[in-house]
Amino acid sequence: MDDDTRVEWREWGAEAFAEADRTGKPVLLSLSATWCGDCHEMDVETYAEPRIAANVNDGFVPVRVDVDRHPRVRERYNMGGFPSTVFTTPSGKLLTGATYLGPGGMRQVLDRVRETWDAKGESGGRVPRALAGEPTPRGPVDDRIEAHVAGQLGDKYDGEFAGWGSDAKFPLPRTVEFALKREREQALRTLDAITRNLSDGVAGGFFRYAGARNWGDVNHEKLLDSNAALLRAFANAYLYTGDESYRDTADAAVDFLTDGLWTGVAFGGSVGPAGGRSYYELDAEERESATGPRRDLTAYAGANALAVDALLTYHAYTDDERTREYAERTMAYLEDELLVDPESLADDERFADGAVDADAPGLAVVHYRESDEVGEAGLLADQARVAAAFARAETVLGEGLDVARDAADYALATLFDDEEGSFRDGPAAGPGLLDRPLRPLDDTVEMADALLDLAVLADDPRYREVAREAVGAFAGAWDRIGVQVAGYGAVAGRLCRDPLVVALDAPVGSDLHRAALRVADHEKVVVPNATAQLEGRVGPEETTGDAAYLLVGDDAHRAETPDDLMALVAEHASG
Template sequence: MTETKVSWLPWSEESFRKAKELDKPILLSISAVWCHWCHVMDQTTYSDSEVARLIEEKFVPIRVDRDQRPDIDKRYNMGGWPSTAFLTPDGEILSGGTYIPPEHMKALLEHISSFYQKNKNNIKSRIDELEKEMEKPSVEYGLGSEVFHSVIDGLTLEIASLFDSLHGGFGNSPKFPHSNALRLALLQHHLQGHEAALNIVKKTLTEMRNGGIYDDEEGGFFRYSTTRDWSVPHYEKMCEDNAKLLVNYLEAYQVTGERLFRDTAKGIVAYVKATLSNQENGGFYGSQDADEAYYNLRLPERVKRTPPRVDKRLFVNWNCMMSSAYLLASVVLDDRTLQDFALRTVNLLLDKSCSPENGVAHYIMEGESHLFGLLTDQVHMMECLIDCYQLTLDRNFLSRAENIAGFIMDKLWSEAGGFYDKPRATGGFGALNLLDKPLEENSVAADALLRLHYLTGKQKCLEAARRTLEVFASGIQRYCIMGCDYGLAAELYLHPMQVHIVGSRKDYVTRRFLAESLRAYNPLKVVEVIDPDVDSERLKRLGYPVADVPTAYVCSEGTCNLVEDPKKMGKAVRQFGGKDDGN
């Protein structure tokens, strides 16, 4: 971040102790290296001598990096970045905002300090009360499938009602991609044959690709558009966003066969390879800073300038997302180099960020791992490891995914159902004493646990996934379009497709079956190769006969179809349980 005149302290027990000893409120600044207005606030407000003097005199200033500490950001974010939160020494929120210019900040500092000194004895912390409220069981278990169908119908209606038929996307400005809404819409087209749902996806992805939110010169997408028509982007580029959009364009190409979607996917990959990855050692970088002047240049002019700064920290959840997207791209685009790089990255993460006792770390910086046990990193690692297993047939990946599943069920599970975002033991002080159950990460957890159940038959995974879905079912409406990742997990619970390929893993025909299964669009499929020489117990439980040549079984809704020709595998996966798009 930009240098300022404020002497920032880290988020730590010592900093909170200092606030209590000095009896001063805390100024908490939540920033991000890629955030344009964070840099502006550092260059203006926090570089103003009078602002710095007031902060030093009347507050204990704490600076937190949003990407490094998503758990703090989730609890103290005031509506965007930068987030400016004024807290009691116990971590209770007094007031706050986002970007605050110098003159406004001076007045606010005086007001908050005075308010705290006059009212500190009457300020009652609600942290304990909120914690008790969170623990009250209010969930109905044993829900029938009709409840999940109703939730999905509601999400589908929300997608349709918010769709911008003129420019694509959802709502007005600022306009974000909403990748999971696009994935759910495409899935509804596949399952129900809704052409309107397909049009939402095609229109949005086409308008985004042809709009200013896509970088025509170097590839990749900016974070969001400040305008309804995608013409004026906010210029930072994020690993997370490009990973999600890569999946969107790959799946759209799988369904439609349209060249624009394939070429856009290739453009994202080219950008990530050139700028947002460590090609020598593996790993995907976190982000690239916003720089409007740079990005408004054509490529010949850009190469003469220093490009915007790249944040080279490896955030594990985002690395897992991009690795999974790369694995899909390697199959859909028929590019083995993408698989190789994804696997190199995953092996790096397994080596550097995984602890049997503490779970998966959140980020790797200068070779060291930090902040273990957050739900987001556990669940995205599980999903990624399952993707690795399906593509490589290496059981080590499946075993590591099962280990992480055991960790989250042991350390993060709530007796009321669902998973907390962090282990209880890491609370400490402030609002981190509150345990949150985030919808997005719980949806990913349910998805990963369901896939593990379909691959291993373990009922514990199925039960945990079902209870996780149940705990959010009644309140999903308040999330609106942001609940679409829940819809994807609910569809996997309702309409799973299991593809069982029976044959030697070394057999060329087995590999053909596998490749065709993975290449075909159906995000609800779980693909497993069952080698009679290695998986005899699994084969016995499933009851499949062993033929002279490899065969495959595509199973959905309690029915299995036998496929004996690898050339017919793609159609079987697309068609069985959905509408065959013919691509």
């Protein structure tokens, strides 16, 4: 039982649904998170009320779900925010749901669900459309996609307050990165607004979002994945502009990650709102004596991989040794604890019934591991982010390609549907609606981006072909793509033109390597140790001395100094 409630919560799993089936009761799913202030408030105000708790315990099978530990449950049952209060049949079909419910609202919903259940039973449940098995809106990947999304930047941009949209303001780091190349003033003004309104001036890092159009009504939770993504966006802004203010904000975000979330081996998942905005109005000295925020120090694979990507991006542009060190330590944790040979999971009952493919090539990413508790393995988001992080490590550190390929190869073998040409979000196995495939656009974008990098780094066109198929799975709805998933426009654009590639015949860490990393295009691919990429393009007589090569089609344009390289890039960009 949760300490703040009187409800007899079950854990998410097959046993809870079996109990509901055996007893003839509907299931109440409470989707919550450590960082969610409203979730803890609902525990105190609603679930701790004796009559409500008794009603729930007597008439339902109540299940508490941590959405960070169970992302596939989150995506299938999220009612639009957290807490999500969801009622299902014993088979997991949706009866109804809401977000926060106070005591009065909860009593009404409980009564209504009981009436529906008594009248209709299992037939009263429904399967959400995204899980109904309908084909994705396939279409050709062409220039219209990127152009449309670029047009949406202008249509949805808030010229008065910056950011995109006219209601709550989310920082949308991938949209910022898309705009840095296409509508840079919008991107920079948005980053400035984020710095003013969503950054913690004392401890560094970024709050999750603002509830008002003018960036007011800030929600003060700080999550690893959103902080990592924003760190990378600010680092890329520094790359394009050289403006130290963006580096300063990024550096403060690094402070938050390393001081506020570092566990000694990896990064924890989140810091909560600390009982309201008053804590974040205190200065550093006052905070020391105040009650601090809740922290979830679980090291989630995908969020840690995103942190590696961001830290190495920052290191690549600044030579900051602290970020390189923390990235390498995090990579070691991922490799040692969360990247596993799928065959090793074959005898583990937690991964039975299709939850892992023991015969698949590559490495399965385990979502998290704590003592004897192990999260799901082989989730699309985790595989994609690990592939991207280790691909970034290959470009920056000169090592990581093998792990990146292993993570991608497992996803291609287990999650990519050759007939549909699209990715599932995870194994089609598990209780509730987990056995129904979900094909998420945002995770597909992350995987396709990683595959495009791998196609160049591994000199393997197969990865680019799969990326095209996966992006094409949604291209029939290109005109309905909005700024919230601007990354889709970015990856579609990458598929419609030759990549900007700098191949190195020079040591990692050399002046040429560092200059290549600082070419002002965050979508470029830098290839250290580029023997395969240069074969057939560069003759033996050209391989003496250190050099960097700008690859354009079948041609390799040689540069022997950083200045020569920058001149080559400028020449071909203008041409």
